Amino acid sequence: MRATMMYTAGDVRVEDAPDAALQDPTDAVVRVVRTCICGSDLHPYHSKEDAEPAFMGHEFLGTVEEVGSEVTGLKKGDLVVAPFAYGCGSCVLCREGLPTSCPQGGFFTSAQSEAIRAPFADYNLTKLPGDVDETLLPSLLTLADVYGTGWHAAVKAGVNPSTSVTVIGDGAVGLLAVLSARQLGAEQIILMGRHQARTDLGREFGATDVVAERGEEGIEKVRELTGGLGTHTVLEAVGHMPAYEQSVGVVRPGGVISRVGVPQYDQASVGFTSLFGPNVTLTGGPAPTRSYIDDLLPGVLGGTVEPGKVFDRHIGLEETPEGYRAMDQRESLKVLVTP
């Protein structure tokens, strides 16, 4: 099969690779119908040092091609969507809704390919209606990661109709954090971002204010918009230290910073002046999107939300190197790939 491989930073190629195949009786092999490039794929695109080629991609929906002998709920031809992080489905952490911490779990790593092996298929693959309109596929694909991740940020922050919200980052996750906060009833949603095409989509998704300024100036703007106090919740969808500092700057005393941008740092200020003194809570992590698919699917199928609007470029599998380049250059917000 054809598959996207990353060599060193900036060097992405589409190559022949061994066909995806069953390994365990609980596996399925899925023919990828839609996949995409994630903002987090840009981290190795910037920093990968070793030259050992690595498969890429963790978001996919597709049709089941083959199932292992212990898979009972799926059959060849079923249209399914997967979470970017899989779990076993039966351990206590999976049952508590946290497959991202499943000891037998992991992250999908070869979705930007023609086909992919899915472990614990009965648990991880959610069946979609077979006759779903093709125009819904981009939105359905966002359930794999970016929509579920934005939702996770908002849920972990405890967003509700009485909480004000700041969203830091106008990437796909940030914009879908806006959408999620709106769905959860937030009335004031301040989007911090500076790319107008993106912040315009953020307004469409429910942002009530956009703050383009960064650093102290950005903090000042958010405080002006919130009676000097900051917002009850901050959804941080970037992962770099300035975004953390911005979060601390705009959160209201007693509020919550919910991070879903993968932190590109280890140490941060958590002492008296940053988090402790004002009783600020720091939460978040990799989203267990599997746990949210059932809740979010009806809105997507019913057309009440259209998270797939984050895709602003559609390419074929052979063009993924160009897709990486376009996202890296910020020519594209998020690239949809049809193998």
Place this chain on the structure above:
Amino acid sequence: MRATMMYTAGDVRVEDAPDAALQDPTDAVVRVVRTCICGSDLHPYHSKEDAEPAFMGHEFLGTVEEVGSEVTGLKKGDLVVAPFAYGCGSCVLCREGLPTSCPQGGFFTSAQSEAIRAPFADYNLTKLPGDVDETLLPSLLTLADVYGTGWHAAVKAGVNPSTSVTVIGDGAVGLLAVLSARQLGAEQIILMGRHQARTDLGREFGATDVVAERGEEGIEKVRELTGGLGTHTVLEAVGHMPAYEQSVGVVRPGGVISRVGVPQYDQASVGFTSLFGPNVTLTGGPAPTRSYIDDLLPGVLGGTVEPGKVFDRHIGLEETPEGYRAMDQRESLKVLVTP
């Protein structure tokens, strides 16, 4: 009046000072009936560098001696207890229950004295029954800080009958975090501490297990007691970096670390391997004990809890230097002072 003053580290004296007096019409002056020395008073006792003498003490109950012209709910002779942190009572943060972040608020700083000025007295001073039995005074005094602070740790962590709990620290706050977790219904409460007299009191307060080991060994013990997973909540009542690291080591994926030990560090690990990857929440801060007094008072007055058991030494005001020494040397858990 006589008052406890700290000069440089280790140098505590009881001296004559100007009498406490009304400054604002919302003030009251309270004659201190019971005060005490706090574990956090030991921080300056170890590190104070300047020689400028500072008043000491933030916990007190006493009788109202004089009220300002705008105080309506209190009169001379009322027995009252105060929170260690006062607020204005009318701003949005006070109304939300967070007087620790009130712009007009602050921490009491001269309670180890014969008398003290209390700002915004109507809000900050809670009236106690005038005929209360004197044996209840120690427990009532814990409402000012250590009981309310242990309660804050447990409440912010979301302790409930289905959460397992680790308490780090066998000081007064740690022991009262145990008591609070038990009151909130927790069934497994692991107390990490190594001073047997204290951990024995912890068991009396509700600890089901005691782990004396520290570091990796202590983490291993807690994991053994919890099926390898750690506890849903960790109540951190120390404030030093090893306690933070211990918290990260014993918290279950998806769990909560709730800090009430004042952090003696600024930077800490919050990246993928510590907090983010396992979706661990970090919360806590200075306890708004004013907000908890109404909830906790009935249990103390009714005798269903006896948080005052943390006091293991009773002294007079002139002996506070000796009280500091005894607590610093760990001869005493917590010292009660009767001016």
